[in-house]
Amino acid sequence: SSPSTAPTEGAVMAHMFQWPWDSVARECTDFLGPNGYDGVQVSPPQEHVVLQGEGFPWWQDYQPVSYQLDSRRGDRSDFSEMVATCNEAGVDIYVDAVLNHMTGSGSVESGPGSAGSEFEKYSYPGIYENSDFSECRADISNWDDPDEIRNCELLSLADLRTGEEGVRSTLTGYLNDLIDLGVAGFRIDAAKHVPPQDLEAIVSRLDGDPYVFQEVIEDSAISPAEYTGTGEATDFAYSEELSGTVRDGSLAQLKGINGTEALNSDQATVFVDNHDTQRNDPTLTYKDGDPYNVATAFMLAHPYGTPKVMSSFDFEDPESGPPAASNGMTSPANCEDEDWVCEHRQQPVAGMVEFRSVAAGSGVTDWWDNGNDQVAFGRGENGFAVFNRGADLSRTFQTSLPEGTYCDVASGSVVDGRCTGETYEIDTGGVLSASVASDSVLGLHVGTRL
Ligand code: LM2
């Protein structure tokens, strides 16, 4: 099979971080599908360690115990129903696949896991034994050495010998089982710590053509470009460039945003923040409010990369897990509950999802900036957007949009033929007169011409 099928141009995915399966299913039907989201990245579905003594931290899930689909988010049938429900709503499911390692040397080094399986580090009965793990049993210490990064232990997590046939076939078995249930793609966790040829071998044996994007944080020893033969790679440089620039208010500098030099637009998965950066190295997150939405809306309006919208649970302590029952099972998620932030529902974000798909195929046109904190650009005859991190802005813009009355998708949507937000006129010459408040966005596209 061919290595990886990217989503169609203009597609947008949401990362429903730690959402339980029943809740993801409901959100696919109620909001994600109807609002044009094409895919969802879900948290790891496989059996994982259970750390009751530490209050069930979110990162339990990154320590696999077996490939049974039985986690804090639900069991195999919950998972399978979610995939079917989301697919019916037109939403693909992308699974966060932990392939590099099994469990670590943390607070528990033995079972049972979330599905009840017994284990010890380096011994997972019926799945892996001692000889399936890398010879190096020490933490990676020299981050200039690619061999160490790939063949020693990340965070003391038991490192799989992904070069071995037995390990490869177990991993392809897991991924093909997911594909069989209707899963359309994978985020490959810790891909930088797996030799690219091993991932290539594993992915080439998958059924169909799943979309693959790989978690590779560029450093001096390893370039994301080593992985582009297998699928996309996460573009952390784009995230820093976008988030840092929007936070500092110097939007004019985004004109040529292109992220990691070694990645082209069609090789890059882009985002404002992810579940790690929002905890360890936050630049802009939901906690920043409007400027965060400006950044996400810009990412969606601008044609670079395959965008991923973060959807978080609210947290103070970076270790803490989502709301859970006393047995550690995650409580249902929904956007009426303030524990679940639902960035993906914010109007300037949700409205720009359809903007991106309507604009697909058109490059950036009619760029304008004030040299500083206000920019605007079009997507040919299909869309035009304004981003303002400065003072309230009133001016006329030259666009390439056809004449008409448009509903601003950053402030509302069209319901029963009427705009719930602001409407704007484009005159016969494509000119738009608009007022855009500080820290807000304006988004017009031909799909919401009234
Ligand atoms: C990733 N991408 O490449 C994930 O995005 C990231 O969230 C994962 O780390 C990491 N790779 C490994 O899959 C998280 C979390 C770590 C946590 C690990 C494993 O950020 O803090 O490590 O999951 O659960 C924890 C402890 C760490 C301990 C380790 C092993 O924080 O101190 O190491 O477990 O017991 C001794």
Ligand code: CA
């Ligand atoms: Ca490895």
